[in-house]
Amino acid sequence: MSLDRDKKKEIATAYKQTFRRMGIYQIRNAQNGKIFVDGSMDLDGSRNRLEFQRQTNMCTMFELKADWALYGKDSFVFEELDEIKPREETLSDPSELKAYKEEVNELLELWLEKLQPYGDQGYNKPKRKI
Numbered sequence: 001m002s003l004d005r006d007k008k009k010e011i012a013t014a015y016k017q018t019f020r021r022m023g024i025y026q027i028r029n030a031q032n033g034k035i036f037v038d039g040s041m042d043l044d045g046s047r048n049r050l051e052f053q054r055q056t057n058m059c060t061m062f063e064l065k066a067d068w069a070l071y072g073k074d075s076f077v078f079e080e081l082d083e084i085k086p087r088e089e090t091l092s093d094p095s096e097l098k099a100y101k102e103e104v105n106e107l108l109e110l111w112l113e114k115l116q117p118y119g120d121q122g123y124n125k126p127k128r129k130i
Helices: 005-016 043-056 062-071 096-115
Strands: 022-029 035-040 076-084
Touching (some): 035 043, 035 096
Antiparallel strands (some): 022 035
16 A cells, blocks of 8 residues: 555655654663663663663663673663653744743753663763863
């Protein structure tokens, strides 16, 4: 079944105007308990990225590379910590994403403060103090 050009364009536009699930996640090393905590405007995309890296056994995350080589790809687990619910179902103005990105960043700071995924506990690098 082939979609005509206008229908494809309509589907693509609708997809671009739909919010992705956004929030905070961690990648946990099941062998040593260390975690990497990050925020994402697309939680499902972040999960898929880790799954692709596991399938290809090619870790592109600098923070995890050494332990990936030591413990293996199957030692890393994706876990969602928090999700931000959009106030509307569709994105009417792309500038709205900036406010959501700021919200994700603020939530990430709270989770980093709570979990302290630094040094022996995690893979995150502490922020440099100016």
